[in-house]
Amino acid sequence: MERYYQPEIECASREQILAWQNERLVKQVKYVYDRVPYYRKKMEEKGVTPADVTSVADLHKLPFLTKADLRDAYPYGLCAVPISQAVRIQSTSGTTGRRVVAFYTQHDLDLWEDCCARAIMAAGGTKDDVVHVSYGYGLFTGGAGLHGGSHKVGSLTLPMSSGNTDRQIQFMCDLGSTILCCTPSYAAYLSESINERGLKDQIHLKAGIFGAEAWTEEMRRDIEKGLGIKAYDIYGLTEISGPGVAFECSAQGGMHINEDHFIAEIIDPVTEEVLPEGEKGELVFTCITKEAFPLLRYRTRDICVLKREKCACGRTHVKMSKPMGRSDDMLIIKGVNVFPSQIETILLNKGYAANYQLIVDRVNNSDTLEVQVEMTPEMFSDSVSEVTAKEKELVNAMKAMLGIYAKVRLVAPKSIARSEGKAVRVIDKRKLY
Amino acid sequence: MTINQISVFIENKPGKLAEFTDILSKNNIDMRAMSIAETPDFGVMRIIVNDSYNAACVIREAGYVFSITPVLAVAIPDEPGSLGQILNIMGKGEVNLEYLYAFTAPKKDWAYMVFRVQDNEKAIEVLSKNGVKLLDQAELDRLFA
Numbered sequence: 001m002e003r004y005y006q007p008e009i010e011c012a013s014r015e016q017i018l019a020w021q022n023e024r025l026v027k028q029v030k031y032v033y034d035r036v037p038y039y040r041k042k043m044e045e046k047g048v049t050p051a052d053v054t055s056v057a058d059l060h061k062l063p064f065l066t067k068a069d070l071r072d073a074y075p076y077g078l079c080a081v082p083i084s085q086a087v088r089i090q091s092t093s094g095t096t097g098r099r100v101v102a103f104y105t106q107h108d109l110d111l112w113e114d115c116c117a118r119a120i121m122a123a124g125g126t127k128d129d130v131v132h133v134s135y136g137y138g139l140f141t142g143g144a145g146l147h148g149g150s151h152k153v154g155s156l157t158l159p160m161s162s163g164n165t166d167r168q169i170q171f172m173c174d175l176g177s178t179i180l181c182c183t184p185s186y187a188a189y190l191s192e193s194i195n196e197r198g199l200k201d202q203i204h205l206k207a208g209i210f211g212a213e214a215w216t217e218e219m220r221r222d223i224e225k226g227l228g229i230k231a232y233d234i235y236g237l238t239e240i241s242g243p244g245v246a247f248e249c250s251a252q253g254g255m256h257i258n259e260d261h262f263i264a265e266i267i268d269p270v271t272e273e274v275l276p277e278g279e280k281g282e283l284v285f286t287c288i289t290k291e292a293f294p295l296l297r298y299r300t301r302d303i304c305v306l307k308r309e310k311c312a313c314g315r316t317h318v319k320m321s322k323p324m325g326r327s328d329d330m331l332i333i334k335g336v337n338v339f340p341s342q343i344e345t346i347l348l349n350k351g352y353a354a355n356y357q358l359i360v361d362r363v364n365n366s367d368t369l370e371v372q373v374e375m376t377p378e379m380f381s382d383s384v385s386e387v388t389a390k391e392k393e394l395v396n397a398m399k400a401m402l403g404i405y406a407k408v409r410l411v412a413p414k415s416i417a418r419s420e421g422k423a424v425r426v427i428d429k430r431k432l433y
Numbered sequence: 434m435t436i437n438q439i440s441v442f443i444e445n446k447p448g449k450l451a452e453f454t455d456i457l458s459k460n461n462i463d464m465r466a467m468s469i470a471e472t473p474d475f476g477v478m479r480i481i482v483n484d485s486y487n488a489a490c491v492i493r494e495a496g497y498v499f500s501i502t503p504v505l506a507v508a509i510p511d512e513p514g515s516l517g518q519i520l521n522i523m524g525k526g527e528v529n530l531e532y533l534y535a536f537t538a539p540k541k542d543w544a545y546m547v548f549r550v551q552d553n554e555k556a557i558e559v560l561s562k563n564g565v566k567l568l569d570q571a572e573l574d575r576l577f578a
């Protein structure tokens with residue numbers, strides 16, 4: 001039996017959803033125009049006033065927001081409320097200059113947690129469940145979102161946070177966790193560890209809600225088999241609120257977007273034109289209910305498809321496919337956002353030529369990053385220990401900038417493959433999309 | 434009293450070493466001595482050749498990253514304990530040794546070592562004072578004549 005957290009919203013008629021969207025969008029555009037000078041200026045530059053937006057059909061008239069805008073307006077430039085009304089900050093794992101800082105009022109936290117509660121109940125969660133949250137707590141939205149959602153459902157919430165696998169497994173066995181929330185790669189790792197220790201019959205998991213990184217159907221099957229559960233996908237981004245912007249239902253064929261809070265569009269990432277329904281393009285979100293950080297037409301850079309067909313679960317909100325790629329060069333490695341340009345900066349700072357190649361792979365369900373750097377006469381020495389010391393320095397600089405370990409491999413000059421004279425900067429062997 | 438060693442960056446991949454030595458032989462460069470220091474990813478090949486200027490030109494032309502380092506070549510009697518004696522002399526003279534390797538020449542009763550030290554001047558002084566025989570490039574070439 002399908003369970004809903006807010007059935008009157010989740011299964012509302014299309015007409016009702018559209019009516020909500022029309023009303024809320026009109027109000028929101030005026031709200032943002034009045035309170036966010038940064039966006040008001042963008043609207044003025046485009047010659048749009050709040051009066052021009054009378055329904056969702058006018059959405060395309062509004063200017064876009066991108067990560068570059070977030071950077072320009074950092075830290076408070078896009079916040080629509082005074083500090084006295086905001087109650088929370090969350091942030092992405094991105095590094096200096098790439099970090100997203102988002103603000104929440106109590107109302108915003110409530111709607112975010114509602115969205116997560118919908119996801120938990122769609123995965124079969126009830127107040128009788130023990131929800132094991134192994135997403136990181138802290139600035140990262142993963143822990144806070146699912147934690148809040150679990151509270152809303154009334155489940156017994158286990159705020160494990162990430163890491164310490166021994167303790168995770170022990171709590172899981174002792175306390176009878178039934179729903180696991182974490183990244184898919186950590187779920188795969190937990191599954192392996194549990195099976196290695198022969199503890200599969202000691203765990204009571206029935207479902208898992210996995211997001212924050214791309215994963216394949218094959219990985220889903222592995223995790224489902226390894227843990228004896230049903231695995232559900234969840235989608236979100238800090239800019240829009242966090243996990244729960246969209247979530248998977250029992251049909252496991254795409255994620256329902258919470259359209260009462262977020263309007264989704266698909267655009268051509270090059271022409272920025274809105275694409276007809278069913279076409280593949282970049283996902284754009286407009287927040288119509290948020291108070292503190294109400295981004296309008298925010299470009300996610302995720303490439304996907306929207307599907308409006310009727311869903312077997314009874315929900316009526318539009319479904320998005322798993323992201324099929326990115327419209328920028330951002331890589332998500334171990335859940336961390338990595339831009340090749342960051343690595344280029346480190347190399348130049350350390351005196352290397354900017355001739356490099358990133359090899360991203362997934363080994364035993366865990367991401368690996370190798371940075372291949374072409375050797376230069378300046379960096380070379382007849383002493384191996386001097387060369388390896390420089391290599392180590394590079395590894396440390398990358399760890400400091402990216403927050404993850406990257407293996408450095410020094411390669412011969414001109415050995416990095418070039419196509420049409422231009423080096424191929426990224427080789428992603430993970431086949432995630 | 435030093436000789437030129439050429440050190441070359443070689444990737445640790447099958448065939449890379451052969452590729453390099455082929456280039457030397459095609460250009461009639463004879464290796465007098467050789468050693469390789471390696472890590473899992475790359476190796477540093479150190480060679481002493483008959484004509485280091487020509488070799489450097491050839492290696493540069495072929496696109497390798499390399500460096501030229503003055504090192505010491507020492508002749509030692511081919512008998513037990515003679516290397517230990519030299520190392521003791523260097524130790525007592527506080528000469529910092531980075532690495533060393535041996536090579537042979539077609540001359541009976543003598544073995545040859547290459548020493549890479551931090552301070553060549555100091556090492557030459559300490560070794561000469563203790564009667565150790567150092568070779569220069571001309572003497573080295575004569576060994577192979």
Ligand SMILES: [Zn+2]
Pocket residue numbers: 249250251256311312313314315
């Ligand atoms: Zn559904």
